[in-house]
Amino acid sequence: xxxxxxxxxxxxxxxxxxxxxxxxxxxxxxxxxxxxxxxxxxxxxxxxxxxxxxxxxxxxxxxxxxxxxxxxxxxxxxxxxxxxxxxxxxxxxxxxxxxxxxxxxxxxxxxxxxxxxxxxxxxxxxxxxxxxxxxxxxxxxxxxxxxxxxxxxxxxxxxxxxxxxxxxxxxxxxxxxxxxxxxxxxxxxxxxxxxxxxxxxxxxxxxxxxxxxxxxxxxxxxxxxxxxxxxxxxxxxxxxxxxxxxxxxxxxxxxxxxxxxxxxxxxxxxxxxxxxxxxxxxxxxxxxxxxxxxxxxxxxxxxxxxxxxxxxxxxxxxxxxxxxxxxxxxxxxxxxxxxxxxxxxxxxxxxxxxxxxxxxxxxxxxxxxxxxxxxxxxxxxxxxxxxxxxxxxxxxxxxxxxxxxxxxxxxxxxxxxxxxxxxxxxxxxxxxxxxxxxxxxxxxxxxxxxxxxxxxxxxxxxxxxxxxxxxxxxxxxxxxxxxxxxxxxxxxxxxxxxxxxxxxxxxxxxxxxxxxxxxxxxxxxxxxxxxxxxxxxxxxxxxxxxxxxxxxxxxxxxxxxxxxxxxxxxxxxxxxxxxxxxxxxxxxxxxxxxxxxxxxxxxxxxxxxxxxxxxxxxxxxxxxxxxxxxxxxxxxxxxxxxxxxxxxxxxxxxxxxxxxxxxxxxxxxxxxxxxxxxxxxxxxxxxxxxxxxxxxxxxxxxxxxxxxxxxxxxxxxxxxxxxxxxxxxxxxxxxxxxxxxxxxxxxxxxxxxxxxxxxxxxxxxxxxxxxxxxxxxxxxxxxxxxxxxxxxxxxxxxxxxxxxxxxx
Numbered sequence: 001x002x003x004x005x006x007x008x009x010x011x012x013x014x015x016x017x018x019x020x021x022x023x024x025x026x027x028x029x030x031x032x033x034x035x036x037x038x039x040x041x042x043x044x045x046x047x048x049x050x051x052x053x054x055x056x057x058x059x060x061x062x063x064x065x066x067x068x069x070x071x072x073x074x075x076x077x078x079x080x081x082x083x084x085x086x087x088x089x090x091x092x093x094x095x096x097x098x099x100x101x102x103x104x105x106x107x108x109x110x111x112x113x114x115x116x117x118x119x120x121x122x123x124x125x126x127x128x129x130x131x132x133x134x135x136x137x138x139x140x141x142x143x144x145x146x147x148x149x150x151x152x153x154x155x156x157x158x159x160x161x162x163x164x165x166x167x168x169x170x171x172x173x174x175x176x177x178x179x180x181x182x183x184x185x186x187x188x189x190x191x192x193x194x195x196x197x198x199x200x201x202x203x204x205x206x207x208x209x210x211x212x213x214x215x216x217x218x219x220x221x222x223x224x225x226x227x228x229x230x231x232x233x234x235x236x237x238x239x240x241x242x243x244x245x246x247x248x249x250x251x252x253x254x255x256x257x258x259x260x261x262x263x264x265x266x267x268x269x270x271x272x273x274x275x276x277x278x279x280x281x282x283x284x285x286x287x288x289x290x291x292x293x294x295x296x297x298x299x300x301x302x303x304x305x306x307x308x309x310x311x312x313x314x315x316x317x318x319x320x321x322x323x324x325x326x327x328x329x330x331x332x333x334x335x336x337x338x339x340x341x342x343x344x345x346x347x348x349x350x351x352x353x354x355x356x357x358x359x360x361x362x363x364x365x366x367x368x369x370x371x372x373x374x375x376x377x378x379x380x381x382x383x384x385x386x387x388x389x390x391x392x393x394x395x396x397x398x399x400x401x402x403x404x405x406x407x408x409x410x411x412x413x414x415x416x417x418x419x420x421x422x423x424x425x426x427x428x429x430x431x432x433x434x435x436x437x438x439x440x441x442x443x444x445x446x447x448x449x450x451x452x453x454x455x456x457x458x459x460x461x462x463x464x465x466x467x468x469x470x471x472x473x474x475x476x477x478x479x480x481x482x483x484x485x486x487x488x489x490x491x492x493x494x495x496x497x498x499x500x501x502x503x504x505x506x507x508x509x510x511x512x513x514x515x516x517x518x519x520x521x522x523x524x525x526x527x528x529x530x531x532x533x534x535x536x537x538x539x540x541x542x543x544x545x546x547x548x549x550x551x552x553x554x555x556x557x558x559x560x561x562x563x564x565x566x567x568x569x570x571x572x573x574x575x576x577x578x579x580x581x582x583x584x585x586x587x588x589x590x591x592x593x594x595x596x597x598x599x600x601x602x603x604x605x606x607x608x609x610x611x612x613x614x615x616x617x618x619x620x621x622x623x624x625x626x627x628x629x630x631x632x633x634x635x636x637x638x639x640x641x642x643x644x645x646x647x648x649x650x651x652x653x654x655x656x657x658x659x660x661x662x663x664x665x666x667x668x669x670x671x672x673x674x675x676x677x678x679x680x681x682x683x684x685x686x687x688x689x690x691x692x693x694x695x696x697x698x699x700x701x702x703x704x705x706x707x708x709x710x711x712x713x714x715x716x717x718x719x720x721x722x723x724x725x726x727x728x729x730x731x732x733x734x735x736x737x738x739x740x741x742x743x744x745x746x747x748x749x750x751x752x753x754x755x756x757x758x759x760x761x762x763x764x765x766x767x768x769x770x771x772x773x774x775x776x777x778x779x780x781x782x783x784x785x786x787x788x789x790x791x792x793x794x795x796x797x798x799x800x801x802x803x804x805x806x807x808x
Contacts, residue, residue: 030164031061034136034157039063042150044138045118048073049161051134052092055081060134069116085109091123094132098122098151101143119143124154126162133165202232202332209309209328210234213321217289219244219308220297220332221257225441225488226250228257228306240287247283248486254279257306260294264303266326268293270316293317295329299337307332372508373403376480376501381405384494386482387462390415391505393478394470397423402478407460414459423476432469432476437495440465442487463487468498472506480505570611577605638677639685641727641795645671645718648689655690656697665697668717675720678727678797680775685795688767692731692791693718695764699735699789706736725797726777732790738783746781771795 031049039047049061059077064070081089085108087097099105099121102113113119118139126134136158138146146154206218217235221228227248233241252258254277259267269292272278289310297305307329309317317325373391381389390404401419406412423429427450428438440446443463447454457463462483470478480498482490581601589597649667657663693716700714714734721728738746747768771779777795 027161027164028060030161034161035061035063038136038138038154038157041153042122042138042146043140045141046116047136047138049134049136050077050088050092052081052132053078057081057084057088057092065117072115085112087121087123088135088137091125091135091137092132094125094127094130096124096151098146100145103143113139117141120145122146122151122154124151124158126158126165128162128166133162136161203234205328205332206232206234206307209307209325212324213293213309213317214311214315215293215309216312217287217310219257219310220305221308222305223251223261223303224248227488229486231305236287240283243283243286246486248488249280249283252279253277255308256292256294257308258294260296260306260308261303264296264298264301266293266295266322268317268322271314288312290314291316293322293325295322295325297329297333299333304333369505369508370403372505376505377403377405380480380482380498380501383497384466384482384490385484387485388460388483390481391478392419392481394423394476399423399426399479411460414456418456428467432467432479435469435471435474435476437469437499438467439489440467441489444487457483461485464489466490466495466498468495468502470502470506470509472510477509478505567612570608574605574608574612577601577608636679636681638679639682640677641675641720641729642671642673644682644685645669645689645720645729648686648693649718651686652690652693652697656694663697663701665700665714665716668715670717670719672719672721674722675727676722676797678795680795681770684770684774688770688793689729689731691764691767696731696733696735696789699737700733701735703734703736703786723794726794727797729793729795730790731793732788734788737785737787737789738781739785743781743783747779 035047035049038044044063046065047063048059051058051060056078057080059074062070062073081092084092086106087099087109090097099109099113102110102119102121105113113121116139118141120143121137121139124136125132126136136154138154140146202220206220209215210218215235217240218233219230219236220232222231223229227250229248230241230244233244236244249255250258251261253262256267256269256272256278269275269278271290272280272284272292273290278284287310289312291311291314293307293309295307295309296303297307307325309325311317377389377391380386388405388407391402393400393402399419399421401416404412404415423432426432427446431438441464443454443457443465447457457465460483462485464487465481465483468480469476470480480502482494482498484490581598584594584597584601646669649669653665653667656665696716697714700716703709704712704714716731716733719730719732721730746764748765768779771777771793775795777793779794780792781789782792783789
């Protein structure tokens with residue numbers, strides 16, 4: 001019997017050692033094997049293994065009895081050492097305890113025995129280097145003491161349990177150290193490779209911390225503008241992540257992060273629901289965490305952020321986990337610092353690039369400030385990481401929208417509709433007038449009393465804003481506005497950057513103003529030069545006309561005398577031919593000879609009539625030459641345009657009726673009542689208008705006589721129109737029109753389309769000289785063959801017309 005028990009004990013010991021070897025990192029299988037073997041070899045009713053952790057006793061392995069009894073004993077643990085039953089407490093303190101009969105023991109022990117159904121028990125402590133770390137308990141249904149060899153056997157099992165615990169501890173410490181080294185190496189690799197991508201580094205950090213610290217959630221907050229902002233997280237639901245991103249909170253003892261930040265050391269809360277100071281209840285309700293640990297992120301003893309590690313169960317963090325989280329906090333600081341240095345370098349380069357872009361816009365748009373404003377708006381939004389940007393101009397204390405970055409069509413329309421707006425309606429108008437920067441930390445509180453402004457901010461989607469005035473010579477001439485989606489203040493370096501852009505905007509505005517002034521002055525000088533040249537040209541032309549007129553008058557006078565002789569003697573010769581013909585009729589001569597004489601006299605008469613006809617045309621030409629070269633244009637004075645046109649119409653009409661009986665034409669008048677006066681030579685303008693009107697009469701009556709169109713009525717219309725600095729006169733007839741090949745020549749001297757004897761070709765030439773050369777105006781013609789002809793005259797009100805030529 002003893003040999004059999006010895007073999008069973010050796011077999012059980014070997015089995016436990018085998019379990020220890022197969023589970024170097026997990027003592028649970030060892031505990032369960034020890035409990036099972038102890039119960040079997042000691043003839044026990046139940047067996048259990050307990051651990052002592054932080055002055056609390058934890059049940060770690062138990063042989064079952066009944067579901068109800070098992071549940072009852074499990075519900076009692078963990079239990080604080082000072083509240084445990086006496087034998088349990090003694091065993092946990094490292095003492096061997098044996099109870100021969102529970103019915104004779106203390107009340108608490110007796111109740112424990114009755115609940116589990118045992119009468120005797122033995123408690124053997126687990127001692128590691130003299131310190132109790134737990135105990136093994138074996139019970140029996142019957143009262144009585146345990147045999148010495150059973151006591152020794154249970155002590156053997158206790159030693160094996162201690163060995164298993166120590167092995168597992170060493171193994172786990174080595175494994176954890178290796179995991180930490182591996183994780184640290186991975187993080188450092190990512191930091192070195194992703195210095196420009198802080199998000200990737202922080203995501204790796206929070207995931208690693210969660211894994212090594214057995215956490216369900218990890219939060220990383222960055223302190224910005226006195227508020228905690230979530231910058232990285234792990235294990236959060238979409239709802240929880242959105243809550244913490246959109247609701248930055250203030251540091252304080254109401255949160256684990258706040259406490260760690262205030263004390264500049266790691267701080268933990270075993271259960272936030274049991275902590276009277278914890279106030280972040282809304283976030284806890286959404287995220288569902290219970291045990292939390294906060295670790296500050298310190299850069300040269302300056303707080304820049306906080307790690308917050310959480311478990312959704314009540315499971316306080318151990319000291320080694322706190323130490324591990326602290327080491328990763330240091331790595332997070334390195335990553336943030338690297339990113340900060342990189343971003344500062346990048347921002348400096350971006351500022352230089354943006355400044356260069358704006359200077360290029362200024363250089364390429366010397367006459368238009370709009371491209372500069374738009375470049376400033378675009379670059380400001382990019383460099384300040386803003387939601388929207390706008391540039392306003394201030395004119396006569398009224399704010400106008402000059403440029404902006406778009407969001408949505410509806411929001412953009414709302415922004416445009418907000419302007420123009422008096423500067424006095426801005427709550428910070430005085431600050432802008434003084435040239436001060438103005439910050440809006442939160443629009444919901446700042447604009448609570450201005451519902452129209454608050455509506456616009458909500459429509460545009462921003463909560464904070466920064467205004468930087470554009471100052472020129474101590475006066476505000478505009479503003480740059482940058483907004484952000486979240487509440488808070490803007491950093492000082494962003495303010496300095498916007499002030500630089502504001503200075504560039506002022507330079508652009510000044511450049512444009514100077515450019516416009518130079519352009520205006522250049523236009524004025526150019527106009528003065530053109531006027532001077534025009535006056536000079538007209539003066540030269542007048543002198544040329546005067547000289548040509550004198551020459552023409554002299555030639556015309558010289559031609560007129562012999563021409564009069566030709567005309568007079570031709571007419572007299574016709575009469576003499578008639579008398580010769582009458583005389584020859586009384587003389588008898590052969591019939592054939594008489595026929596020859598008649599033919600000769602008729603031929604002579606016909607030739608003389610042609611000489612008379614062409615002589616009259618030559619006489620008309622000479623008369624027109626004399627008129628064209630006539631010296632003296634009357635007085636240069638202001639004359640009523642409508643009156644001159646009306647007078648010319650009447651003179652032409654009555655002159656035509658006196659010259660040709662039965663002449664009739666419909667006259668139409670469309671005079672602009674505001675046509676007013678113009679400075680001109682009334683006599684010369686009347687001559688020009690008479691020529692145009694007479695030509696119109698001729699064309700309209702010719703169309704009626706030649707075409708015989710039924711219902712056609714010759715019509716001539718005269719119209720005037722006020723053009724401001726000039727006046728327009730239109731003479732239109734519904735006559736035969738002018739062919740295109742003829743239209744180009746009509747203002748040439750001596751060109752005419754009228755039959756021989758009816759036109760000299762000098763009328764339109766003279767009209768052109770009067771309008772264009774003498775008065776500095778214009779004359780154009782619009783015509784359609786067989787339909788109409790319209791002459792359009794434009795005369796300047798202050799003509800600068802040449803003064804009257806002096807009499808020779």
